[in-house]
Amino acid sequence: MTVWHDEGKQILDILVAQGLEGEVFCSGFEREPIRFEDNELKMMESSTRTGFGVRVVEDGRVGFAAATGPGNGRALVEKARNVARFGSEVEYEFPEPRDYPEVDTFDPAIEDLSADEMLNCGSRMVESVRAYEPAAQVKASVSRSVGTARLLNTRGLDLVQSATGHGVGLQATLVGDDGLLHTGDHAGGHHLVTDVDPVVDSVLWQMEAASRVARIEDGVYPVVFAPTGLGDILRPLLACADGDSVHRGISPWRDRIGERLLDPRFTLVDDGLLPEGSGATPWDDEGIPSQTTPIIREGILENYLLDLKSSARLGMKPTGNGFRGGSGSLPGIAASNLVVAAGDTPVEEIIGSMEDGLLVLSLMGAWGANPFAGRVSGNVNLGFRIVDGEIVGRVKDCMIYLSVFEALEDGLLSISSERELRHSTLFPHVLLDGVSVSTGG
């Protein structure tokens, strides 16, 4: 039987016949999202896509070309060779085959999902929110994907991995006299999401908690970052641990491996093997086996995230973090699944212990600041004031500002014992002190 990615093997054969070193990445999948908008089914979609990315090395330089659809193999090799004439000098070797961890990325139950089951799931989520709040404007999506990636190189590598994906998302918006309220949550990964109740419950909880409005004065407060809001706080850490930034000398964490940079209770791990994580994979998009990489272990910087190129430049071993946006792009450094170690305080106790502060579920605009400086500022998209251990209402028109490095070194008050998994993150609640809050008032 022939399959679409046999063309990848044919492209590799051309590379070999022309005496080139190189690599062929093939990606093909069908993705079927069903979208609900404004409380109604909006559209059912099906996208099929195949693509090929070819990296060649000629006279010590790298060239890359990519194409979608079949039948472009020969043209691709030619383009890649042309690009290689001006390409960057190669500093790495493509990996040889080795042992790979077993990672289960394929769930036949997703393949077997019927359109009716997916439609019913979406309708049920929409109706649950409408039953709670008839004025809510609800958006929902249910999607599944089934696909295959194949990676071949001229050093004998030929890897094939099939993967499924299932995701559900739910958003509810309320237009009130005092403005808009956006709530939402999602779940998904390589395996079937069998229970969407946690997603629905989370949205209903957000709406309930936001039904009252609270004010807050400008000042410096302790803030609990919920798992959904923690990503914005971790962004500077990931930027500093990025092997490229380290190599280029712009990461303040260059030459600091082994040093204690943060509070000893803080551990951040990139885990390509996390079974429930949507980033789980046996090998990265360059053929490096996946692994569990502690970035910060008990406050100490242990590893950078590295792909082939950055690892060669730094003289270190790749960590399996070379990922592509698709077959059309070269690999770059990205996290697989991110895990923050749990603490020992239940969330309820953390909130209960706060005299006056904030609980932040999501920030807006916090991605923009220069990450290497570690400063994060953003508008509180969804956040609640806590007074004497109780959530007293939603705060609006307020910005927070903190230095992440300082907060995680000297201002870490506690980390929750519970964690929440969302796609490729497994995060606890984290309570940080010394967060500046400024309001429009």
Next chain:
Amino acid sequence: MDWDSIKIHIEELLRRTPADYAEIRMEESETTSFRFRGPKLETVGEGISVGGAIRVLSGRGWGFASFNSPGEIEERLARATRLAELASPRRNRPVKLAPVDPVRQVFHPEISSDPRDIPLERKMRRFEDYNRRMLEAAEEITSTQVVYGDRKTRLVFANNQGTLVDQVKLDIQGALVAMATRGSDTQMGNAYFGSSTDYSVTAGLEEGIDEAVRTAVALLDAPGVPGGRYTVIAAPPMAGVFAHEAFGHLSEADDLMENERMRETMTLGRRFGPEHLNIFDTGDSPGSRGFLKYDDEGVPAKRADLIREGVLVGRLHSRQSAATMGEEPTGSARALDHRFPPMCRMRNTQIGAGDAELEDLFAGVDRGLYVVSPYGGQTDDEMFTFMAGKAYLIEGGQPTELVRDVTLTGNVFHTLTNIDMIDREVGRDESPGGCGKGEQSPLPVGHWSPHIRIRDVTVGGGAR
């Protein structure tokens, strides 16, 4: 692709379809991109992308299918039709499309300098020179990022109502970022370019990159500002992003059409700003990255006045949103590429010229901020947040000291009301990247604006 046969083939399929409405888009694009980081070339690549998109309306149901292989058109049309049929009984409200006259047009715009005709080597030399200039300009410059990309697309659209549009689209864009480092502090300055018709926008960027270097270095010594309320004068790049983020997205009618409360908020005739405030969005701006002749429903991309003399007068429509709201389509239905269905998007969003002189904007501002360039922004339809890439303190009516870490935030509606002065001169800023909505990003858009002055803007920032 053999375009003549494809046109005949898709029109034949569309003639036979039993669907209430069906459209097919076929697309082929060629891309070049490269990136320098520091002294090194990071990546260079070329791409060919071929694909198609089919959207079918059957009763009340929409089905959509995208694909890569031109050999699959018929099969994928059947798939989209099947999905539409499955969807139809699951929906209560009807779907209406505003009637439009069928268009049969070939539009291959005049391109004054086509990057596809320039050898890769010449493009790379130009940017290599720029990169070296930045790296050698100052001791503090420890790194750079230089990004270049061009994309040329041939796009054929046909529907079962007789429209057949054959377009060529070009997009050229990039940025040159200088990074200055001292200890653990890294600061950036940047220059950028964008065009839909002319590769020569990449020439003569020396002055811009020298300024980027000076900014990055000066920011190392710049203080922060205390959080609080400021009068802000926004230069064209910043004011344009404000119009785009703060009001443009709110005008996208597909998000309003079935949302009663938002429709009330956005009732035509309601006052949103002062008399001198005009905001419009148009495809008719040759050279801009938002230049567009026909949208992805084959509708002419007309100028849409959004705010005229402070009053809401229009919005950005697809055929469905126009019919649902009883208004006219504006040619604003755009898809990022063949992988996606169209939705209401901006083209080139502009704040109209005002009647003030620039110096008058500054006069009388005792303590404020002059925000020259943005470093990204975000909105949720009510609140906005923008990071400044470069901003100065205004003291005694003059821009004085460069300041860092300035983040502006506010309520869209209040902020529009607080625009108290608008300069007479419109800046034609073309920034790289593009607009994001849902999964579709980055879509090339433009935002042109004069300097504007806004009272009482909340600025977050921890002064150090």
